[in-house]
Amino acid sequence: MVKECKTDEEKIHKVMNYVANNIKYQTKSLRLNADYLWDSLILDANAILKKRAGDCMQKSVLFISMLSALGFKTKFAMWILMVKNHIRVILWL
Numbered sequence: 001m002v003k004e005c006k007t008d009e010e011k012i013h014k015v016m017n018y019v020a021n022n023i024k025y026q027t028k029s030l031r032l033n034a035d036y037l038w039d040s041l042i043l044d045a046n047a048i049l050k051k052r053a054g055d056c057m058q059k060s061v062l063f064i065s066m067l068s069a070l071g072f073k074t075k076f077a078m079w080i081l082m083v084k085n086h087i088r089v090i091l092w093l
Contacts, residue, residue, distance in 0.1 A: 001014060001018060002014050011070055015063060015070070018066075024052060025055065025056070026053040044065075045061055048061060060076065
């Protein structure tokens with residue numbers, strides 16, 4: 001996928017575009033709860049790639065996993081906030 005890329009920036013953009021354009025955004029229509037968030041996180045990158053769909057956390061996991069496979073140092077951090085009885089998820093890559 002990145003053989004023709006000459007810079008690290010080009011590689012990152014190529015992977016980002018692949019995930020954005022080839023992995024369908026899909027989320028459960030049920031109300032978010034802690035069990036859903038945990039289930040979402042435990043899917044591994046291979047399962048997400050095979051399914052070709054995922055929510056924002058799953059797409060993030062796939063993105064950083066692909067970058068890690070290319071030798072980039074990556075970290076995944078997530079905060080879960082409760083605001084007015086609604087769960088808000090903040091992701092950092």
